[in-house]
Amino acid sequence: MEGKDSRDPHLDHGIQDALFRGLLAVLDSGQDATEMLAAVENFSRRHFEAEEHLMENHGYPNIDEHRAEHHRLLDEVVAMCALGPADPGLPEAVARVMAGMRTHIDEVDGKLVAFLAAQESPPPGRA
Numbered sequence: 001m002e003g004k005d006s007r008d009p010h011l012d013h014g015i016q017d018a019l020f021r022g023l024l025a026v027l028d029s030g031q032d033a034t035e036m037l038a039a040v041e042n043f044s045r046r047h048f049e050a051e052e053h054l055m056e057n058h059g060y061p062n063i064d065e066h067r068a069e070h071h072r073l074l075d076e077v078v079a080m081c082a083l084g085p086a087d088p089g090l091p092e093a094v095a096r097v098m099a100g101m102r103t104h105i106d107e108v109d110g111k112l113v114a115f116l117a118a119q120e121s122p123p124p125g126r127a
């Protein structure tokens with residue numbers, strides 16, 4: 001999406017994506033991915049919590065749907081990490097969860113970012 005980073009000042013999606021890419025790189029190199037798996041799981045949990053606090057603090061109207069998506073995604077992340085670093089299906093699982101995370105960022109987080117941007121920049125005459 002064009003300009004995603006510049007529209008995304010509140011959310012650490014660059015870090016999230018980098019962690020997933022780092023995890024794939026570690027798997028690709030054949031090194032032990034135990035620490036990267038833990039880092040991805042911990043960051044995902046904390047990222048979702050931070051986003052949910054942000055939604056609460058700003059009175060975001062779609063918080064219930066968004067939170068349910070986080071629960072679904074976190075379940076996928078936890079299941080992926082539970083496979084363990086030696087599971088031959090892990091790279092495919094990581095790629096699948098990463099794709100789901102990117103879809104969430106584009107579609108679900110994108111609506112939140114637009115909402116926050118509108119709150120920060122009300123239309124002329126409504127400030």
Ligand SMILES: [Fe+2]
Nearest residue numbers: 011051105109
């Ligand atoms: Fe997010």
Ligand SMILES: [Fe+2]
Nearest residue numbers: 051066108109
């Ligand atoms: Fe989200």
